[in-house]
Amino acid sequence: MAAVAPAHWGPKTHDATAGQTVGPFFAYGTEFERMNEIAFPHSPGAIVLGGTVFQGDGAPIPDAIIEVWGADVDGSIPRARGSRKRDGHTFTGYGRTFTDDEGHWEFWTRAPGATEPGRPAFFAVIVYARGLPSKLHTRIYLPDDEAALAADPFLASLDDDERASLIATRTPEGLRHDFRLQGEHETVFLAF
Amino acid sequence: MTEPAAAPESLLASPDQLTQREITQEIVDLHAAFAAREAAGETLPATMLDFAPYRSSVLRHPTKNPKLVDPETIELRSPAYGQRDVAAIESDLTIQHAGEPLGERMTVQGRLLDSWGRPVANQLVEIWQANAAGRYIHQRDQHPAPLDPNFTGAGRIVTNERGEYKFTTIKPGPYPWKNHVNAWRPAHIHFSVFGTGFTQRIVTQMYFPGDPLFALDPIYNTIHRQRDRDNLVATYDHDLTTPEFSTGYRWDIVVDGPDATWFEPEAGEH
Ligand SMILES: [Fe+2]
Numbered sequence: 245m246a247a248v249a250p251a252h253w254g255p256k257t258h259d260a261t262a263g264q265t266v267g268p269f270f271a272y273g274t275e276f277e278r279m280n281e282i283a284f285p286h287s288p289g290a291i292v293l294g295g296t297v298f299q300g301d302g303a304p305i306p307d308a309i310i311e312v313w314g315a316d317v318d319g320s321i322p323r324a325r326g327s328r329k330r331d332g333h334t335f336t337g338y339g340r341t342f343t344d345d346e347g348h349w350e351f352w353t354r355a356p357g358a359t360e361p362g363r364p365a366f367f368a369v370i371v372y373a374r375g376l377p378s379k380l381h382t383r384i385y386l387p388d389d390e391a392a393l394a395a396d397p398f399l400a401s402l403d404d405d406e407r408a409s410l411i412a413t414r415t416p417e418g419l420r421h422d423f424r425l426q427g428e429h430e431t432v433f434l435a436f
Numbered sequence: 437m438t439e440p441a442a443a444p445e446s447l448l449a450s451p452d453q454l455t456q457r458e459i460t461q462e463i464v465d466l467h468a469a470f471a472a473r474e475a476a477g478e479t480l481p482a483t484m485l486d487f488a489p490y491r492s493s494v495l496r497h498p499t500k501n502p503k504l505v506d507p508e509t510i511e512l513r514s515p516a517y518g519q520r521d522v523a524a525i526e527s528d529l530t531i532q533h534a535g536e537p538l539g540e541r542m543t544v545q546g547r548l549l550d551s552w553g554r555p556v557a558n559q560l561v562e563i564w565q566a567n568a569a570g571r572y573i574h575q576r577d578q579h580p581a582p583l584d585p586n587f588t589g590a591g592r593i594v595t596n597e598r599g600e601y602k603f604t605t606i607k608p609g610p611y612p613w614k615n616h617v618n619a620w621r622p623a624h625i626h627f628s629v630f631g632t633g634f635t636q637r638i639v640t641q642m643y644f645p646g647d648p649l650f651a652l653d654p655i656y657n658t659i660h661r662q663r664d665r666d667n668l669v670a671t672y673d674h675d676l677t678t679p680e681f682s683t684g685y686r687w688d689i690v691v692d693g694p695d696a697t698w699f700e701p702e703a704g705e706h
């Protein structure tokens with residue numbers, strides 16, 4: 245699959261709307277109930293996925309939004325509605341959370357399966373923050389399938405430090421992953 | 437719903453506190469430098485992440501270019517929304533309290549489109565904004581303008597089959613912030629939008645025509661091309677103005693791409 249549009253669509257005719265910062269006052273506008281409970285807490289297969297967001301001087305960022313979108317454990321793409329009105333059992337694959345005063349964020353979710361056989365599994369992630377002029381896309385790869393990670397051409401194109409910035413660490417509760425927006429061990433961000 | 441604890445005000449005020457004249461000159465110089473790079477053949481993103489006049493970006497912008505990757509299956513789809521995910525009342529920000537909010541009642545409506553102008557149906561559009569006095573209900577906004585007990589300033593809607601959305605609200609006021617001395621944001625409404633693919637997700641801000649603060653605002657000017665900045669400005673449309681009730685603005689939102697579809701085979705693939 246190539247990142248190109250089908251030829252018969254022709255050239256793009258409309259300018260994409262440019263992104264802007266979420267600013268400091270997003271909380272009351274973008275919060276919804278149980279927004280970080282992509283999987284119902286403690287339900288079968290539910291894990292805690294969490295970490296910290298850091299800025300260039302190593303200080304945590306207390307006003308970031310993290311969004312996660314991932315496949316179900318079998319690699320299927322969730323098509324169920326209800327991310328915004330959770331019913332307590334349906335897995336919609338999508339969640340949103342804000343960092344706390346220590347820059348920490350976390351979700352209850354499920355570890356995604358590979359969407360295609362042999363591919364390394366990952367969560368699609370977007371980071372927003374006050375002071376960040378537009379969104380940042382990244383991925384959180386699961387650490388378990390070392391063969392699939394090693395065989396991935398994109399991951400193979402990165403140096404060790406860059407690759408490490410995209411792969412989560414196992415914890416007793418699930419997975420831990422930090423984002424560093426700038427500086428040493430800077431997270432790899434993506435353009436499509 | 438609970439608010440996160442307030443950050444110390446010191447986190448929000450930039451330490452150097454330049455004058456508006458100095459900030460405006462930085463903006464002019466950076467725009468000229470970006471235009472020169474594009475004239476020399478470089479392709480720059482619409483929004484510049486490294487934009488020092490916006491002081492809180494200095495420690496928060498990545499220093500490396502993003503890695504260009506082919507989107508994978510999950511990134512080409514997005515969460516599913518439907519008309520029942522939000523209530524009709526959630527798109528009218530003027531009827532969420534016992535009384536009516538103060539200020540200029542207005543509607544903003546438009547279409548959510550892809551890069552070929554095709555409507556993007558059944559996607560979530562969320563907005564948040566200051567009240568008519570320029571004050572956010574958020575507790576970190578402590579500037580001395582009044583809160584309005586009849587206005588929260590948050591709304592949401594799911595686009596219809598034609599990709600249309602419509603909000604009824606109050607025109608937000610401009611507001612001061614602590615980026616530099618005497619810094620004021622042009623009046624704006626924050627928008628958060630989903631497309632059919634997660635790569636198309638955008639958070640942005642909509643502005644109002646003719647705002648005298650445009651050239652002074654580091655955030656608006658993180659978008660370095662005039663044409664892209666103009667695209668964030670709504671159009672006043674008298675046909676959308678309702679007699680003796682509300683003024684009407686039109687603003688279309690275009691999500692980027694999709695640059696690939698996994699459900700529609702490319703030419704030659706069957
Ligand atoms: Fe704002």
